């Protein structure tokens with residue numbers, strides 16, 4: 001152990017769940033390790049600045065995050081230029097990044113990993129200057145997130161309830177122009193994903209070749225709905241029909257759309273966009289993983 005001051009950042013509303021058990025367990029384990037425990041509860045406004053302030057005031061050396069992908073993203077933004085490692089205690093609606101980092105279900109095990117020594121240096125994908133740790137997309141999934149944000153029911157059920165109205169109201173197919181150092185591509189689709197990791201929080205393995213430390217991201221084009229291809233992602237199969245799902249790796253891209261398209265980063269709805277500039281910050285964030293983590 002090479003830290004004395006630990007900050008736990010907790011999102012009180014994420015995943016529609018009470019965080020008391022997580023807070024108590026973390027506090028106990030930090031004390032057992034002979035370190036000091038500090039707590040920051042997010043408010044939904046200016047959290048990045050407030051976290052940076054707490055880190056400076058208390059000489060924080062390790063940050064733990066209890067929240068969903070949105071909360072992990074904002075803590076990553078706060079610490080990305082500091083020499084501080086981040087541990088994750090998944091407590092959101094879908095926990096996409098936690099699935100990719102192979103974190104266990106049990107809170108005690110999660111806290112042990114977050115306070116442990118095994119870490120990787122993760123790439124951060126940067127989209128119009130906003131970082132992404134997990135998966136971002138333009139199209140129907142971002143429309144779903146927008147509709148969810150506007151509804152009053154939170155958690156997994158909230159997403160489920162919004163899925164049918166989203167399909168009915170959607171403006172798909174969308175038209176995308178994708179420029180990368182490898183060439184230019186014009187395509188239509190229901191969703192264009194920009195993936196650092198492999199899986200959505202549902203476990204759907206949409207990007208089987210994705211690695212969070214390889215200095216690259218993948219562009220995923222879902223050209224049309226196909227239940228057989230969706231089932232393949234759920235079964236971890238990798239032989240997608242290129243007529244339905246096309247995937248390629250790159251390290252830079254400019255995506256333009258003829259009409260504004262809904263856009264989300266790590267589960268947070270950003271707005272409608274006609275241009276997304278993508279680049280990568282290789283091995284930028286030190287993040288704790290299980291001892292038996294396999295890339």
Ligand SMILES: Nc1ncnc2c1ncn2[C@@H]1O[C@H](COP(=O)(O)OP(=O)(O)OP(=O)(O)O)[C@@H](O)[C@H]1O
Pocket residue numbers: 011012013014015016042043044045067068069070071072091092093094095154155267268
């Ligand atoms: N105290 C708070 N009150 C309201 N919103 C908050 C608060 N703290 C953080 N937030 C918001 O929570 C969002 C992040 O939620 P996160 O993605 O971590 O959890 P989630 O359960 O997966 O989210 P969601 O339920 O929206 O899918 C951010 O938009 C952030 O601004």
